Amino acid sequence: MSAVTLLTGRWLLALRRRTHVATVSAISLVAMALGATALVVTLALLEGFQHTIRTQLERGGVHARLVPAQGSELPGGNWLEKLRRRHPDLEMEEVRSTAVWCLSGGSAVPAELEIVSGLHRVEVNRVLAARLGVGPGSELVLASPHLVLTPLGPMPLRRRLEVEVVREGRPGEERGVVRVGEELARVFHGADRRPQAVTLQAKHGRDAWRVASIVQKDVPEGVEVVSFRELNRPLLAALELERVMIAFAVALVMVVAALNLLCNLALVAAEKRADVALLAALGLPPRAIHRLFLSLGAGVGVLGGALGTAVGAVLAGVLDRTRALPLPRGVFVVSHVPFRVEPEAVALVMAVSFGAAVLASLAPARAAARRDVLQGLRYE
Amino acid sequence: MSEPAVRASGLAKGFGEGATRVEVLRGFDVQVESGEMLAVVGPSGVGKSTLLHLLGLLDRPDQGSLELFGTDTGRLTVEERARWRNRHIGFVFQFHALLPEFTLAENAAMPLLIAGVKRREALHRAAGLLEQVGLASRANHFPDQLSGGEQQRGALARALVAGPRLLLADEPTGNLDAANARAVFGLLRQLHLSRQLTSVIVTHNEALAGQCDRILSMARVDVSGRGVRS
Numbered sequence: 001m002s003a004v005t006l007l008t009g010r011w012l013l014a015l016r017r018r019t020h021v022a023t024v025s026a027i028s029l030v031a032m033a034l035g036a037t038a039l040v041v042t043l044a045l046l047e048g049f050q051h052t053i054r055t056q057l058e059r060g061g062v063h064a065r066l067v068p069a070q071g072s073e074l075p076g077g078n079w080l081e082k083l084r085r086r087h088p089d090l091e092m093e094e095v096r097s098t099a100v101w102c103l104s105g106g107s108a109v110p111a112e113l114e115i116v117s118g119l120h121r122v123e124v125n126r127v128l129a130a131r132l133g134v135g136p137g138s139e140l141v142l143a144s145p146h147l148v149l150t151p152l153g154p155m156p157l158r159r160r161l162e163v164e165v166v167r168e169g170r171p172g173e174e175r176g177v178v179r180v181g182e183e184l185a186r187v188f189h190g191a192d193r194r195p196q197a198v199t200l201q202a203k204h205g206r207d208a209w210r211v212a213s214i215v216q217k218d219v220p221e222g223v224e225v226v227s228f229r230e231l232n233r234p235l236l237a238a239l240e241l242e243r244v245m246i247a248f249a250v251a252l253v254m255v256v257a258a259l260n261l262l263c264n265l266a267l268v269a270a271e272k273r274a275d276v277a278l279l280a281a282l283g284l285p286p287r288a289i290h291r292l293f294l295s296l297g298a299g300v301g302v303l304g305g306a307l308g309t310a311v312g313a314v315l316a317g318v319l320d321r322t323r324a325l326p327l328p329r330g331v332f333v334v335s336h337v338p339f340r341v342e343p344e345a346v347a348l349v350m351a352v353s354f355g356a357a358v359l360a361s362l363a364p365a366r367a368a369a370r371r372d373v374l375q376g377l378r379y380e
Numbered sequence: 381m382s383e384p385a386v387r388a389s390g391l392a393k394g395f396g397e398g399a400t401r402v403e404v405l406r407g408f409d410v411q412v413e414s415g416e417m418l419a420v421v422g423p424s425g426v427g428k429s430t431l432l433h434l435l436g437l438l439d440r441p442d443q444g445s446l447e448l449f450g451t452d453t454g455r456l457t458v459e460e461r462a463r464w465r466n467r468h469i470g471f472v473f474q475f476h477a478l479l480p481e482f483t484l485a486e487n488a489a490m491p492l493l494i495a496g497v498k499r500r501e502a503l504h505r506a507a508g509l510l511e512q513v514g515l516a517s518r519a520n521h522f523p524d525q526l527s528g529g530e531q532q533r534g535a536l537a538r539a540l541v542a543g544p545r546l547l548l549a550d551e552p553t554g555n556l557d558a559a560n561a562r563a564v565f566g567l568l569r570q571l572h573l574s575r576q577l578t579s580v581i582v583t584h585n586e587a588l589a590g591q592c593d594r595i596l597s598m599a600r601v602d603v604s605g606r607g608v609r610s
Contacts (some may be wrong), residue, residue: 002493002496003490003493003494006486006493006499010481010482011481014481021481022481274475275479275480278473278479279479279490279494280438280462281436281438281465281471281473282465282466282471282490282491282494282538283462283463283464283465283466283467283491283494283495284462284466284494285458285459285462285463286458286459286462287459288494373438373439374433374438374439377433377438377473377475
């Protein structure tokens with residue numbers, strides 16, 4: 001064990017000698033640990049929410065979408081049948097959509113009518129259900145914005161339907177959507193029109209991210225594959241931005257802790273002036289004195305970071321498992337505030353603690369190494 | 381004839397700037413033979429400690445040259461001077477005898493630890509020295525559990541643990557009562573002889589200085605800039 005290591009360890013942990021240095025180091029350590037705890041819990045909270053949103057997207061959303069490279073309709077031919085045979089594990093739905101008005105109880109709201117092949121019920125998403133105040137069993141009138149000529153003059157095309165299912169919809173979805181089977185396509189969309197898109201969905205949500213790459217080589221020319229990431233790009237980008245910005249804001253706590261460490265190390269350097277001078281007289285070179293103070297700071301960073309990270313991880317785990325922070329039902333997609341500790345977040349917090357501590361130690365270490373030995377020896 | 385352990389010539393050292401500058405040493409020559417014990421005496425502020433700091437490579441002279449055991453110390457870098465102090469010079473100070481967070485054994489082993497000797501080996505060698513100064517039973521005590529005399533004897537063990545050739549002591553008995561001062565000085569003299577050291581002892585105690593091989597008496601630098609010594 002080198003003299004620097006021995007000195008670092010003893011100065012950090014010599015609380016039983018009740019030295020000022022150990023007390024000051026302990027205060028810095030607690031500050032660093034609190035910062036690390038705050039950062040870990042915040043990152044766990046953000047990851048918890050984001051994981052929930054991603055899971056919802058993977059489970060309930062479209063995993064990839066085939067759209068025409070040009071125009072508004074997909075090319076004809078039997079390529080879709082071939083694609084279905086080649087990828088039987090993927091669910092594929094042809095989509096024909098058009099704009100409609102939805103009327104119920106005196107309210108009228110614009111919505112998108114999706115005509116889905118093989119669907120034999122009427123579905124509305126939560127957005128539309130909330131705007132119109134409808135639910136399963138409610139009546140709904142669809143009105144085409146295009147007018148048709150009747151004996152009474154030009155009138156909008158109308159169909160009365162009964163809502164059977166209210167779908168969760170995708171996180172971040174803001175438009176109202178009605179999904180119906182092909183029988184209504186004839187009325188609103190024209191029977192002979194080709195689909196505008198095909199949605200793809202894997203059996204397991206976790207495969208959502210690779211559906212596009214799986215089918216990419218099998219789609220014909222004129223068909224573009226929009227990946228899961230592309231489909232959800234605005235939401236995913238917003239989530240990532242939110243995580244970075246909040247983590248950055250909370251990381252300022254670590255900066256404050258590091259500034260506290262800087263002040264405390266400066267105090268230690270003053271307090272230990274005579275001892276450092278004595279060590280220099282015994283032959284400890286300035287470079288080793290510099291290293292000694294850097295080690296002190298790094299020690300506080302590592303110990304404080306590890307302690308704070310451990311406390312934060314345990315706290316986040318307990319909060320998640322005990323569902324200690326419930327959320328109002330029906331407002332959020334989850335019943336409680338979720339926390340999720342990722343190894344990457346732990347490593348990040350440890351790295352930030354260590355880095356901040358070392359940076360904060362640079363100035364006091366430099367000052368201690370440059371201090372006049374003789375002044376230290378005269379200092380009594 | 382062997383070369384002197386310490387050969388200083390034309391040493392000059394001053395402190396401060398401009399009108400407040402004080403010349404402490406000017407044109408100072410001193411030579412200490414190998415194995416000699418030199419006592420440096422004189423009133424306060426005369427430059428005894430400054431001389432000791434120059435000899436101990438803790439400070440650089442403004443002018444003049446200093447050779448220790450044939451090495452021109454003026455050419456040494458800061459890091460080399462630190463290494464030189466660690467290997468060849470032992471210090472005993474009036475204050476700051478021991479580091480408070482370390483046991484007596486660890487304090488005594490510190491120069492060896494600084495030199496990179498393994499902890500076990502360093503503590504073993506320190507234990508041998510502590511036995512020589514009569515503190516074997518106190519090896520695991522912390523400084524605040526030791527008397528002033530014991531602390532200073534511990535500091536003496538630390539000064540000698542790395543096997544230095546030159547021992548520099550600045551008022552080593554200044555903080556002790558008469559009985560402890562005699563005991564510590566007697567021990568210092570005994571170790572000086574048994575280890576064939578070259579020692580320079582700064583002291584105000586003329587009775588103790590009288591036990592040294594030679595006394596260097598320093599006086600203030602006069603207006604002409606020359607110090608008086610005998």
